[in-house]
Amino acid sequence: MERKSLFIEIILPLPIKGTFTYRVPYELNEExxxxxRVVTQFGRKKIYSGIVRDVHENAPKxxxxxxxxxxxDAFPIVEEKDLQFWEWIAEYYMCNxxxxxxxxxxxxxxxxxxxxxxxxxxxxxxxxxLNEKEKNIIEALGYQKMLDLSTIEDITEQxxxxxxINTMVEKGILIIKEELHDEYxxxxxxxxxxxxxxxxxxSKMKEVLxxxxxxxxxxxxxxxxxxRDGDKTxxxxxKKDKLLDISGGSSQQIKALEEKEILVQEEIETSRxxxxxxxxxxxxxxxxxxxxxALKEVKSSFAENKVCLLHGITGSGKTEIYIHLIEExxxxxxxxxxxxxxxxxxxxxxxxxxxxxxxxxxxxHSRFNKNERVEIWQKVLNKEYKIIIGARSSLxxxxxxxxxxxxxxxxxxxxxxxxxxxxxxxxxxxIYLGQKRKANVILGSATPSIETYYNATSGKFSLVSxxxxxxxxxxxxxxxxxxxxxxxxxxxxSHFSSLLLKEMQDALDNKKQIILFQNRRGFAPRLECSSCHxxxxxxxxxxxxxxxxxxxxxxxxxxxxxxxxxxxxxxxGSGTLQLRGFGTEKIEEEIPLYFPNAKAKxxxxxxxxxxxxYQQIIQDFxxxxxxxLVGTQMLSKGLxxxxxxxxxxxxxxxxINYPDFRSFERSFQMISQVxxxxxxxxxxxxxxxxxxxxxxxxxxxxxxxxxQEMYNxxxxxxxxxxxxxxxxxxxxxxxxxxxxxxxxxxxxxxIAYRAKFGKRILGPEYPMVSRIRSFYIKDILxxxxxxxxxxxxxxxxxxxxxxxxxxxxxxxxxxIFDVDTV
DNA sequence: AGCACGCCGACT
DNA sequence: GTCGGCGTGCTC
Numbered sequence: 072m073e074r075k076s077l078f079i080e081i082i083l084p085l086p087i088k089g090t091f092t093y094r095v096p097y098e099l100n101e102e103x104x105x106x107x108r109v110v111t112q113f114g115r116k117k118i119y120s121g122i123v124r125d126v127h128e129n130a131p132k133x134x135x136x137x138x139x140x141x142x143x144d145a146f147p148i149v150e151e152k153d154l155q156f157w158e159w160i161a162e163y164y165m166c167n168x169x170x171x172x173x174x175x176x177x178x179x180x181x182x183x184x185x186x187x188x189x190x191x192x193x194x195x196x197x198x199x200x201l202n203e204k205e206k207n208i209i210e211a212l213g214y215q216k217m218l219d220l221s222t223i224e225d226i227t228e229q230x231x232x233x234x235x236i237n238t239m240v241e242k243g244i245l246i247i248k249e250e251l252h253d254e255y256x257x258x259x260x261x262x263x264x265x266x267x268x269x270x271x272x273x274s275k276m277k278e279v280l281x282x283x284x285x286x287x288x289x290x291x292x293x294x295x296x297x298x299r300d301g302d303k304t305x306x307x308x309x310k311k312d313k314l315l316d317i318s319g320g321s322s323q324q325i326k327a328l329e330e331k332e333i334l335v336q337e338e339i340e341t342s343r344x345x346x347x348x349x350x351x352x353x354x355x356x357x358x359x360x361x362x363x364x365a366l367k368e369v370k371s372s373f374a375e376n377k378v379c380l381l382h383g384i385t386g387s388g389k390t391e392i393y394i395h396l397i398e399e400x401x402x403x404x405x406x407x408x409x410x411x412x413x414x415x416x417x418x419x420x421x422x423x424x425x426x427x428x429x430x431x432x433x434x435x436h437s438r439f440n441k442n443e444r445v446e447i448w449q450k451v452l453n454k455e456y457k458i459i460i461g462a463r464s465s466l467x468x469x470x471x472x473x474x475x476x477x478x479x480x481x482x483x484x485x486x487x488x489x490x491x492x493x494x495x496x497x498x499x500x501x502i503y504l505g506q507k508r509k510a511n512v513i514l515g516s517a518t519p520s521i522e523t524y525y526n527a528t529s530g531k532f533s534l535v536s537x538x539x540x541x542x543x544x545x546x547x548x549x550x551x552x553x554x555x556x557x558x559x560x561x562x563x564x565s566h567f568s569s570l571l572l573k574e575m576q577d578a579l580d581n582k583k584q585i586i587l588f589q590n591r592r593g594f595a596p597r598l599e600c601s602s603c604h605x606x607x608x609x610x611x612x613x614x615x616x617x618x619x620x621x622x623x624x625x626x627x628x629x630x631x632x633x634x635x636x637x638x639x640x641x642x643x644g645s646g647t648l649q650l651r652g653f654g655t656e657k658i659e660e661e662i663p664l665y666f667p668n669a670k671a672k673x674x675x676x677x678x679x680x681x682x683x684x685y686q687q688i689i690q691d692f693x694x695x696x697x698x699x700l701v702g703t704q705m706l707s708k709g710l711x712x713x714x715x716x717x718x719x720x721x722x723x724x725x726x727i728n729y730p731d732f733r734s735f736e737r738s739f740q741m742i743s744q745v746x747x748x749x750x751x752x753x754x755x756x757x758x759x760x761x762x763x764x765x766x767x768x769x770x771x772x773x774x775x776x777x778x779q780e781m782y783n784x785x786x787x788x789x790x791x792x793x794x795x796x797x798x799x800x801x802x803x804x805x806x807x808x809x810x811x812x813x814x815x816x817x818x819x820x821x822i823a824y825r826a827k828f829g830k831r832i833l834g835p836e837y838p839m840v841s842r843i844r845s846f847y848i849k850d851i852l853x854x855x856x857x858x859x860x861x862x863x864x865x866x867x868x869x870x871x872x873x874x875x876x877x878x879x880x881x882x883x884x885x886x887i888f889d890v891d892t893v
Numbered sequence: 894a895g896c897a898c899g900c901c902g903a904c905t
Numbered sequence: 906g907t908c909g910g911c912g913t914g915c916t917c
Contacts, residue, residue: 081917085894091917114896114916136917169894882912 077103078129078136081121082157083113084181085169086492090124094136106147106154110140110182120182122172124154148180148452149469156467156504163503165801165865165888166492174493175467177444179255187217187248188236194244205239217248255445259338261311263325265297266335270306279333290328293320297334311336343443344450346430358391365537366392372533373511378502380481380527381515383537384546384776385747389515390420392537393477394427396513397458401431405474405510406457410497412483413437413462415708418686421460428458435461435468463488463497466504473510476501480708481514481523482740484733484893494889498523517747518740518778521733521785522796547718547749547756549742549774550574551765565661571719571759572665575699578757579669583716584692585699586706588745589655590726596657598625598636602646607637613842620656630844658701658721666699674702707744716756718749723762727769730839732794733893735769739781742773793854795891799861801853801868802892805835806846806885816881817849823871824851828864831855846885852892865890 074097080090093111095103103109108120120143130136157171173181190212198206204227211218211226218226227235239245269276283291296318301307315322328334358366365381369392372379383389397407411420416436425432433447433456450456451468459465463486478486478498486497498514505512514523514532527534552568562569578585596618599606607616609627616625616634626633640646650657659673674688691697692712700706726738742760750756760770772781790797805820807813817835824832833852841848855864865888872886 078917083894083916085916087894087916089917093917111917116897117895117916131917134917 075100075128076130078127078131079103079109079123079139080125080127081109081111081139082124082154082168082172083111083119083121084173084176085113085119086167087169088167090168091121092131092136093139094130095126096138099139099142102142104147105151106149108143108148108180108182110143112137112140118182120180122149122154122176124168143182148448149175150471152507153467153469156500156507159503159507160493160495160500162862164493164495164890165869166494170492174464174488174495177441177448179441179445180448187219188212188223189217189246189248191243191246204235205244208235208239209244255442257340258343258442260341262308262337262339263297263311263314264301264306264308264335264337265294266332267306269333279331287324287327289320290324293318293324293328294333296320306335342446344433344446356391358395359388361537361539362388362392365535366395368533368535369396369513372535375533376511378505378512378514378526378532379535380519380523380532381513381535381537382519382524382527382778383515383517384539385517385743387517387537387539389479389537390423393479393513393515394424396475396477396511397428400474401428401457403474404457405472406451406454406459406470407475407477408465408468408470408473408501408510409458409460409477409479410465410486410501411460411462411479412485412708414485414705415480415483416460416462417689417708417710419710424458424460431455431457433459433461435459435465437462437464463495466497466500470508473504473508476505476510476512477515478512479515481516482518482520482736483708484737487891487893489889492887494887494892496891496893499891518743521736521782521789524782525786525796546776547746547758549746549758549760551770551774552759552761553765554761554763555765564665566658566721566761567661567665568759568761571721571761574717574757574759575666575719578717579666579698581716582714584695584697584712584714585717585719586712586715586745586748587658587699587701587719587721588703588706589658589701589721590704590741596620597651598648599651600640600642600646601649603640603643605640605642605646606651607634607648611843611845612840614840618650629840655701655703662699662701669698670696671699671701672697674700674706704741707741707748710748712748715748716750716754718745718756718758720745720758720760723760723770724764727762727764727767732789732792735788736781736785738769739773739778742770743776743778746773793856798854798856799890800892801855801865802889803851803853803868803872804838804887804889805849805851806887807881807883808845808847810847812881812884813847813849816876816884817851819878819881820872820875821851823875824853824868827867827871828853 077095077100079093079095081093082090091113093109103123103126105123105126107123109123111119111121113119118140157168157175160171161168190209201209207226208218208223223236236245236247240247269279280291280294283294293314297307297309297314300317301309311325314320314325325334325336329336369379369381381389381392393409400407409424413436416434421434433450435444435447439447447456448468451459451470454471459468478501481498488495502512504510516523519527523532526532550570552570554563554568557563557568564572575585597606597615598618607625608614609616609630609632611632612627612629614627614629616627618636619626624633624635636648640648655673655675659671662669662671672688672691674685688697688700689710692700695714720742723738723742726741727734729737746758749758762770764770768784769781789795803820805813805817807816821832821835831854833854835849835851838848838850853864853868855861868888875881876884876886
């Protein structure tokens with residue numbers, strides 16, 4: 072029979088262009104197919120797992136392809152359509168396919184190799200001529216036949232170990248080896264059962280038990296526990312940990328029983344993922360008439376294969392509509408993807424869906440470790456999960472039969488990934504994916520993004536509105552504290568207006584809870600010199616350091632650099648450093664001054680770094696152990712509290728004044744979002760906005776809850792000044808360690824771009840933070856009006872940049888393209 | 894991304 | 906004299 076020479080194109084999880092061609096050994100010809108992982112040697116040392124993109128018979132002309140080392144999967148882990156999606160992302164967002172693979176595959180599915188050191192088989196054990204460290208290494212290799220580099224670092228107590236190892240390799244003592252290891256480990260648990268022979272023979276069992284009673288009483292107790300609690304249908308099968316726990320016995324005792332062939336131990340593969348029971352209490356609910364109408368509209372929009380925007384104010388019951396739509400997909404045996412911003416993926420919403428749909432619901436977000444992610448991947452792949460609730464990266468899970476994509480909180484800009492590449496927008500990518508996989512797409516928001524609302528009103532998407540609050544709960548009353556006036560009249564106390572203080576007192580008197588928002592960490596506490604106003608800055612970044620009170624040190628929020636607080640101002644040498652600005656920490660601290668009996672707690676990145684800390688605070692607040700919760704935006708998403716009657720926005724201005732064409736829209740969204748936390752059902756809540764510009768349009772529109780007006784003014788501005796949705800924005804970021812190089816380079820690139828794109832090029836400009844980790848940064852912005860070929864434009868942008876950067880003086884300048892920057 | 898190859902400063 | 910710094914270019 073003819074033996075075909077097969078070659079494959081593989082994607083490697085590296086930021087390099089294109090795919091790589093490898094050769095398939097004949098014996099694997101039958102097994103090879105697109106979407107499987109293969110093990111490959113890449114370069115001289117590294118071993119990677121790559122994904123087969125293509126199988127063909129064309130031998131490369133300019134080089135001889137290496138053979139692949141093996142095939143990992145019996146079945147493909149991604150299919151053709153997934154790979155096409157990856158390719159679309161790579162092309163649209165101007166990055167390499169390997170970078171998409173990196174984002175798409177859980178790290179547990181990417182094998183990696185690690186350098187290992189072993190003793191040369193011919194080494195005779197001669198210690199002469201070796202120094203202390205070399206002897207130590209050999210000694211350690213006597214115990215463990217293989218050592219990795221970090222262990223050797225520990226043994227030798229030095230950082231640079233390569234010279235040492237290299238000389239030992241040259242002397243023929245050691246060998247360097249690349250050891251490949253599977254990142255994913257199946258979780259196994261030990262189970263104990265009673266030997267079948269005994270279970271089936273009562274008299275023998277009795278004999279054994281009698282013997283144990285007289286000779287080994289503890290072992291007898293273990294047996295009794297097993298007989299009582301073990302699964303009687305499976306030879307009294309019980310988890311070993313549980314048995315140890317209830318019997319108070321030890322592993323040795325169980326082992327002794329095993330040796331006597333009384334007990335049998337086995338290891339069983341188990342899932343790391345929580346099992347969920349469908350709650351019988353909630354199996355159906357009635358939609359209101361309005362909701363039914365909306366549902367009908369959504370369905371007819373789906374019938375036309377249109378993306379549907381569900382514009383529903385907070386509390387109007389969008390989730391119930393989603394649940395109905397998901398149920399329909401379940402009936403058709405299709406999968407649903409429910410995308411949410413990471414921050415909104417709280418236990419509240421997850422529990423609700425899990426209770427409703429049971430264990431066909433899978434959750435996917437960054438708080439899962441790599442083993443858990445692999446298990447979720449596998450359960451999507453084999454369709455065990457019908458519903459996936461997840462953050463943006465769940466877009467890449469291996470759906471087999473996707474019928475519906477829900478993108479809730481559609482306007483949230485955290486759907487856009489910025490670092491690292493691929494810099495994709497999950498909402499826009501989901502719309503592409505929906506088309507590709509013939510799945511319906513529904514976008515939901517109380518405050519849709521201007522772009523989406525434009526699409527929905529111009530006919531590209533369909534628009535369904537749901538503008539009544541569920542159960543007729545009223546919208547909260549929004550009050551504005553005029554900070555200018557309060558400052559003049561001296562009624563303001565520190566960061567609190569008299570209005571806010573009064574409302575807080577009222578709420579506390581009524582035994583209600585309060586949430587205070589301190590948006591953005593830009594207002595984190597800083598130190599400032601009392602005499603010369605100098606501020607401690609980061610030495611690697613162009614930002615001031617943030618003061619962390621609990622540990623009394625200064626920290627850079629961009630690069631993580633930290634240092635101790637200096638005694639005296641190093642600039643003028645005389646002044647002392649004083650606290651300035653106000654973060655959540657400062658607010659939390661001030662509350663007891665005004666409300667000595669109230670329990671206040673703060674929630675921000677610092678207090679919630681630990682996985683459970685976040686949940687604990689939420690739980691305590693729900694249990695009313697906390698009266699006043701001070702927090703950042705993270706409190707405004709995906710959480711509902713029943714006893715909150717007042718929400719305070721401490722500083723609305725720093726958002727409104729942010730120098731960005733989206734700041735108006737964002738401020739409106741933020742105020743609306745936050746207001747939604749005040750008052751539930753029949754009780755009307757209150758919101759107090761503190762601002763120095765109380766008559767600003769955005770505050771007016773928010774008070775009137777007038778999305779339409781807000782949209783009208785914004786769309787006009789966007790049209791006049793040519794901003795999205797009337798153009799596309801591509802941001803080109805240049806980075807270099809030298810300020811002069813970056814300036815010259817950015818200028819020259821902008822000139823080259825202008826020659827091609829004319830006035831569509833803005834900049835170069837320093838971004839808000841102009842230096843991060845010792846790299847100076849400059850941005851060039853490209854505005855591409857509708858009708859211009861995006862594909863061509865991107866091609867030119869790439870080519871011109873490449874040509875300009877070839878100039879010798881610009882060596883080392885890094886370029887980043889950010890398509891549809893937010 | 895990693896890693897090898899290659900050309901210039903402070904040290905056994 | 907060498908070790909080792911990181912600049913540049915390649916990886917199928």
